[in-house]
Amino acid sequence: MPGDVPDAARLTAATAVLMGAWWMTEALPIPATALLPLVIFPVFNSEVKINDIGASYGNNIIFLFMGGFLLALAMQRWNLHRRIALLTLKVMGAKPSMMVAAFMVATGFLSMWVSNTATAVMMIPIGVSVLMLIAQASGTTEIKIEDGASPDDQAVKDAVIKSDFGTALMLGIAYAASIGSLGTLIGTPPNTLLAGYMADTHDVHIGFGQWMLVGVPLSVIVLFVCWFLLTKVLFKPEIKEIPGGKKLIANEYAKLGAMSSGELRVLIIFIAAALAWIFVPIIWSKSPPITDAGIAVAVGLLLFALPAGGTANKGVRLIDWETATKLPWGVLLLFGGGLALSGQFTSSGLTQWIGDSVGALGALPILVIVLLVTAGVIFLTELTSNTATAATFLPVAGGIAMGMGYDPMLLAIPVALAATCAFMLPVATPPNAIAYGSGYVTIGQMVKGGLWLNLFSIVAITAVTMTLAMWIFAL
Template identity: 45%
Template sequence: MTKRILENNANKKPFMQWLFLLLGPCVMLLTCLVEPPVGMSEAAFKTAGLAFWMASWWVSEVVPIPATALLPLVISPIVDIAAIKSVAAPYAHPLIFLFLGGFLISIAMERWGLHKRIALKTMLYAGKKPSLQILAMMLVTAFLSMWMSNTATAVMMLPIALSITHLVKSSDPSNEGFGKALLLSIAYGASIGGIATLIGTPPNALMAAYLSDSYQIEIGFAEWMIVGVPLALGMLLISWIWLTKFTYKVDANVQANKRIDTKAVFSSQLKDLGLMQRAEKGVLFVFMLAAICWIFRPLLGDVTGLKISDTGIAIAAALLLFVLPANKGSDARILDWESAAKVPWGVLLLFGGGLTLASQIKSSGLADYIANMIEGASTIPLVMSILVVVALITFLTEITSNTATAAGFLPLLGPVAESVTGSPLVWVIPAAIACSCAFMMPVATPPNAIVFGSGEIKMKDMIRAGFVLNIVAIVLITLVTMTIAAQVFGF
């Protein structure tokens, strides 16, 4: 994840910083001193105070988001919400280790440049047509983001895109639209690609862990891909059409004799990488092995009789990278601890804090209290309720961290959805997906911020292109939830 997730938002005014810094603790203190509302237990009332405290710090980022995730370890035992053992347990949830394994595989890819080689090899075949060059950029970004951090993917793809943008500008200075469309394709491709797998983006993993912990509903890697891949492909196709045919009309704006053959650019960059090293081949082998095992895990379990888990596959793949030699006759390994230490530990802490909060919302009775309060919502048509939830989360994520949004809201949506619709999946799944579908603002997602930071994109460009895609995402997520997801997960 980007520094935005790990650092304070330094540009907030001091008054607002102090307001948000003190508001949460004051509300928490109030819940400890005042009698709870009728029908609500003391534990539930205090949990509501803790949830408000964490949400206010997560939204305002006056304290680093991962640091806020540690609050339950201190507060919950002190105010007698739960014992320290039960509070600490979710910080070691199996799905946190699934994400850890995914992080380690992606770090190995970055260390040896495999991700860049995959990108350049793909882009070699993009041809001269601007819209197809943008499609190739979007597809390769999305594919890498399925398995790597979307931040790392965007950071790696940005220099490649900028080299093309500058080349086009030097040939045809009047054609700014192509460069903007190309850069936005990276931001949108990285966010959309992450939807396709459980390890592609933190909200997906948080959703799976929450459902497993709170409702004993297990979502497998392959199961999720049945829902995530078609949705991602649909969003990619629509995003590409919107960017290249309507927003910028890149083919119409470039004269045939001024079209740039980018093959020479990519060939040069690929040549700089040199021949594929043994370490790269090793990473590719482990990556493909892990992906195959994730996809066919149920079949492998049936054939071998072994209790194979997605988490076990991820950690086994990571361990294999620590064992395999980087080069023939060398003691160096494909992955060493110095490289592994680059894991974004803050994201894993955020998972733990979110899962702990979710567990306490359920165990304290707060979930039931909230569900009973809005029983009347069951009269709203199902499709309309999903549409409203997705819209709220999509536009909320424009101004807050998508991971923090998932951590704070999924535990609240689950019990209400169960009460209103009969299944927590009906709202939790689309809400988790919506957390990754904010396309308007630079602060909405790390890829948006990275592309905006290039200086080639203005705020109005992102809002102009992103607003329509937000609306498209809201409609498409609702449709996929009502059709594919309903069939796969049986709700």
């Protein structure tokens, strides 16, 4: 860096490179690397106090995500997520392409509220059950599967891999888990990091409902194109009707029995939270009585306070601390580290220096710049953690945008969205890894479907950023 760059900016740049390298290589556990700002900045810069850095780890955005996690854990504890998924499948019918659509819609909706990893873990076994039934009841695969075969039998996996319907279904579940999470601020960590970065660094607050106006349309578009590519172009199902498909889903749904009082109460809280996140900022546009994070914390407290009800659940609350310990605390630390780093980008003057250094990029049309940023992040995050990628590049993108005279959100939004859209490799995102780890999808099949979806996502994110996002956020 040039000699006129302030020492504080040099320290921030060096820390960003170190954290980025450790995040992407996982030399240390990712949450452990996120603790570096607490040590480096106060020790090597006397003007920075540990309380200033520590405040980032208690940012209101972290509490928004924590409340979302608690709600998701409650849904899982009372099996509400499974009921929603099976009800969707029951309604959609037994045609192969519609069955894939049903799985993708259910997975996509759940991943808006529940972590995409947990959603994939739940939905893939249901998909495997459907595939086993088809393999037993029809002659669509090259290997006949006997009744009573286990999903872990290699013959079952070989048969599914040779079935285009099986490939479309398993990839559809994995991809939908990532695509659906784009729709809300709590759906995927990069979205939450974006909200935190804009609030802390630029005093711009992204509302929950405001983000859904951008994220949900993008999710719907990408989800539809994904379904079309998988079932109509790349992996056309070999059969027109799934034998026994409706019966299987109906039987699985019947096993759930009547909705328990605990499940019903979680459903009511879930609906109330979603409505509050959407409508509170609309009704009280100037000064809402409670923030999105406040709503999330209130939801968490309600879950701890309210009894599950029913004679079989005396003394049982909707959620207890044993369940809450399953919170992904490491992700919350990662948020804090990313926010602490991005805050130093601005206060040290590094953002200003980056902006001044890339002024030459201003000669390019902003559409081209957004396209290049989106493409770069999508293909980078195929090999790196999406959260770490977003935490590293959000402040960089914001600095570049400001240096060219644009609103920082214009490049920060595509960075956050692109960080979640990695579909080619198992290491790209947990749902991909879960689908591949099940043994029912090969890397070749994933690359075949993921490459086309990556390319479309680049176009879709660029288009949504340059149209819908610019209008909603007045960029």
